[in-house]
Amino acid sequence: MSSIPEFGELLADAERSAVHLEMRDSYYSNPRFEEWQQGHRTDWDDRASWWRPFHQQIADAVARGVSVRRARVVSEPVTEYIRWEHYVTHSNVTAGERVKWLPRREATELLLPGNDFWIFDDRLIRVHHFSGDGDWADKELRDDPGVVDMYSAAFEKIWERAIPHDQYEIK
Structure with missing residues (x-):
């Protein structure tokens, strides 16, 4: 059993911010997809x-x-999985998330972390690990201030360049 708190617990403890970076073009399949x-x-x-x-x-x-x-961060033309994610992002936005999309070609000058992640209150990172075919592999929690700062800086650079969900057109 993992000692890492579940996402809901981490979000419930957040006081100011929660940011999420996704960089894969496909993830594990699911019934809704x-x-x-x-x-x-x-x-x-x-x-x-x-x-x-x-x-x-x-x-x-x-x-x-x-x-x-x-x-x-997505490759273009997008995969069928990303096309579906764009479609269902309506639910994220309805829940109150702000969502942006960055075409991978626009990220060339950026240094990107190697894994997807959530950062809570600029102090705690939940890193997500996936297998090569997109299946969920593992997660880890990191609180090293240097690592948090690097991941936060990377996210903010991506956010500055990214296109708001309601303006991003699937290609």
Whole structure:
């Protein structure tokens, strides 16, 4: 059993900010992605059909005054998985996240961390590890101030260049 707190606990403890960086072009599959591939589309007016505990955790944090931001670095043309993520990002935005997209070609001058992560209150990093095919592998928690500063600086550089979700057009 992992001694690393679950995401919901870390977010519940956040007081000011939670930022998330995603850099893969595909992740492990899931039933919602597979349904989307088969033509199913979400009825955004039927919130009960798509609202998940994760969305409530984000909404609760935002209601407490926590700024929640997500940046995605993506290759273009995008993969089918990223096309689906762009579609379902409506739920993230509805929950209160601010989401931006950065085409990978626009990140050439940036030094990017090797893994996806969440940073909570500029003090704690939850690093996500995936296998080469996108399956979840592991997570780790880091609180070294030097590492936190590097990851935070990388996220802010990406955020400055990235395109807000409502303006990013899938290519």
